[in-house]
Amino acid sequence: MKKMLRALANRCGLDIVRMGKIKKDYGFYDHFSHESLRQKRFYNIGAGKFAHQYWTNVDYANESYRVVQKHPFLQYDLMAQCPLPIESDVAEAVYSSHVIEHVTDDAVRNMLAESCRILKPGGVIRLTAPDALLIFKAYQHGDRNFWDWFHLHFLHDALNMRYKCPPEKASIHQLFLHLFATQLSEIGLDDSAPQKCSDAEIIEVMSAHPAVETLDYFTRRCRFNPDHTRNHLNWWTCEKLIAFLKEAGFADPYRSGWGQSLCPPMRNNAMFDNTVPIMSLYVEAVK
Numbered sequence: 025m026k027k028m029l030r031a032l033a034n035r036c037g038l039d040i041v042r043m044g045k046i047k048k049d050y051g052f053y054d055h056f057s058h059e060s061l062r063q064k065r066f067y068n069i070g071a072g073k074f075a076h077q078y079w080t081n082v083d084y085a086n087e088s089y090r091v092v093q094k095h096p097f098l099q100y101d102l103m104a105q106c107p108l109p110i111e112s113d114v115a116e117a118v119y120s121s122h123v124i125e126h127v128t129d130d131a132v133r134n135m136l137a138e139s140c141r142i143l144k145p146g147g148v149i150r151l152t153a154p155d156a157l158l159i160f161k162a163y164q165h166g167d168r169n170f171w172d173w174f175h176l177h178f179l180h181d182a183l184n185m186r187y188k189c190p191p192e193k194a195s196i197h198q199l200f201l202h203l204f205a206t207q208l209s210e211i212g213l214d215d216s217a218p219q220k221c222s223d224a225e226i227i228e229v230m231s232a233h234p235a236v237e238t239l240d241y242f243t244r245r246c247r248f249n250p251d252h253t254r255n256h257l258n259w260w261t262c263e264k265l266i267a268f269l270k271e272a273g274f275a276d277p278y279r280s281g282w283g284q285s286l287c288p289p290m291r292n293n294a295m296f297d298n299t300v301p302i303m304s305l306y307v308e309a310v311k
Contacts (some may be wrong), residue, residue, distance in 0.1 A: 053289055060116050064077075066078050066080065066119075067117070068119045069100070070102075074295070078226050081096065082100050082225065083099070085099060102132075105134040107138060112141050113145070116287075118139045118147070120149075120152070121152045122152060123149075123259060125153050125204065125259070126254070128203040128258065129258065139272070145311055147287075147310070148308060149269070149274070150296075150306070150308045154300075154303055154304065155261070156203075157205050159200065162237070163200040165185065170303070173303065177201050195223050195252070198211050199228075200226070203256055206246075207249065207255050207257060208221045208242055209221065212255065216247070216249050217246070217247075243258055260305060265277070273311075275309075276309065278308060280306040280307060280308070282304070284306070286310065
């Protein structure tokens with residue numbers, strides 16, 4: 025019976041495992057060449073604690089993420105806007121989860137152009153980030169329960185001192201701002217901004233401007249701070265990210281969903297798409 029259930033699950037791209045253990049990828053890598061697997065030509069940009077035998081981690085060594093960067097990685101500073109140290113037309117896949125909200129538009133433009141360069145024809149790029157339009161609408165509707173996931177993050181990151189106060193003590197206005205303009209939020213630890221935004225200012229801007237103008241109003245005031253690389257200083261909607269991917273050279277980017285990748289390995293939700301799916305945006309493109 026166990027074998028029958030596992031076989032059925034495997035056909036759906038799933039695996040039944042014992043608690044606390046992750047089994048091998050059943051069939052996800054079968055159609056890739058041994059050379060690509062051996063050379064680890066699958067690239068996770070901003071990988072953090074990610075580890076997989078066929079994937080190369082690409083990351084930036086810094087104090088904020090030192091505790092999770094326990095595995096070897098290719099050093100790369102997105103903000104430097106340099107070429108990726110990878111050959112052209114060799115990558116099978118590029119994945120980046122909850123990274124692009126931490127850097128500027130220009131840094132993302134360079135990252136996407138470089139990803140297009142290194143991918144093989146037919147290679148897939150998959151990007152996830154906080155869904156700014158969803159966040160905006162949740163705030164607009166006064167849906168404080170939308171931020172319930174934030175409480176779990178606070179408990180998980182309490183030792184890292186990422187927040188000035190527990191989320192349950194913060195206003196919905198500050199919770200909203202923290203997700204795309206951390207530097208301006210009263211919750212965030214970064215005090216390098218000339219002035220934090222009050223609830224009254226957030227309410228005033230929201231009442232006077234539509235979503236994109238509101239998001240831009242706040243993010244334009246943010247500056248990248250290398251001492252607080254966990255800050256969010258950018259916003260992403262499906263439309264904005266698709267436009268950036270087209271500019272980078274991808275012909276037909278599309279909105280995806282949780283676990284819905286056209287690249288089989290990235291359908292393994294034990295390894296991918298596991299950062300706050302409830303508020304995430306998923307976009308892909310094929311070279």
